Amino acid sequence: MKSLKEQIDPKKLPAHVAIIMDGNGRWAKGKGKFRIFGHQNGVNTVRKITEAGAELGIKYFTLYAFSTENWSRPQFEVKALMELLVDTIGKETPTLMKNNIRLQTIGNREDLPAKCNRQLDETIETTKNNTGLTLILALSYSAKWDMINAVKAISEKVKSGILDSNSISDLTINEHLSTAAYPHPELLIRTSGEQRISNFLLWEIAYSELYFSPKLWPDFTPEDLYAAIYDYQNRERRFGKISEQIAEKA
C-alpha cells in the first residue's frame, strides 16, 4: 500500500501553500503550561513542515506568524513572540541554506522591534540567491492593512497623473499588494479546527482551496500536510466554470 506522500501527484502540486498556524495557546493550556510554551513548540512544527514542503517541491509557503491584531495580546506574550522570532530566524539560517530556502516577509516591518528587523534583514540577504522554496513570513500583517496601502499608492498615482483610473484592473491591485512578487496560493490550510480567515490574504485567496485541520499547530505533522495536499489534488477547481469545460481543457 502506497504511503500518503507517495500518492501525491508531483505534477499537480500547488505552487503556493498558505498556512494559518493556529492553536499554540490551547496546546500549551492543555498541558498546563504557559502559552509561550505552545509557541516554542510551534517553531518545531514550522521547521518540520517547511522541510517537508521543500522536499515535496512546493515553491512558496506563506505562514501567518503575527497578525496586525496580535499586537493587542498581553505585552509579555508579544515580547516573547518577538524574541522567539529573532532567536529562531538566527538559529535556523544554516538550515535554510542547507535546504536551499529563501526567506521573505510580508507585513508592516516598521512596527517590529529593531532587533527583529536586523535579524530578518540579515537572513533575507543571506538566503536571497536560494532557488528552492520561498518561505514568506507574514509579520505584523493583515490583508486589510495591505489593501489600504495598495489603495493609497494607486490613488497617489492617479492624482499625479501616472495612472488613468479607467485602466485600474485586477493586475493593478495585484501589483500594489505586498504579495506582488508571488503567485496566489492555490491552497490555504488552517489548523486548530477554527474555520475562518482572520484577515489573511483576502484578495489572494479569491480562488484558493480551503483546508481546515482539527490538529493544533504544535501537533500538525508532515503527514497532515500530505493529507491536505492530497485532498487538494482530488478537488475540482472550476474558477466559476462548469465541470465539462474543465474536463475539455484537461
Ligand code: FPP
Ligand atoms: C496562533 O496560535 C499562533 C500565533 C499567533 C503565532 C505563531 C508563531 C509561531 C508558530 C512561532 C514563531 C514563528 C516563526 C515562523 C519562527 P494562538 O496563540 O492563537 O493559539 P490559540 O488560538 O490556541 O490561543
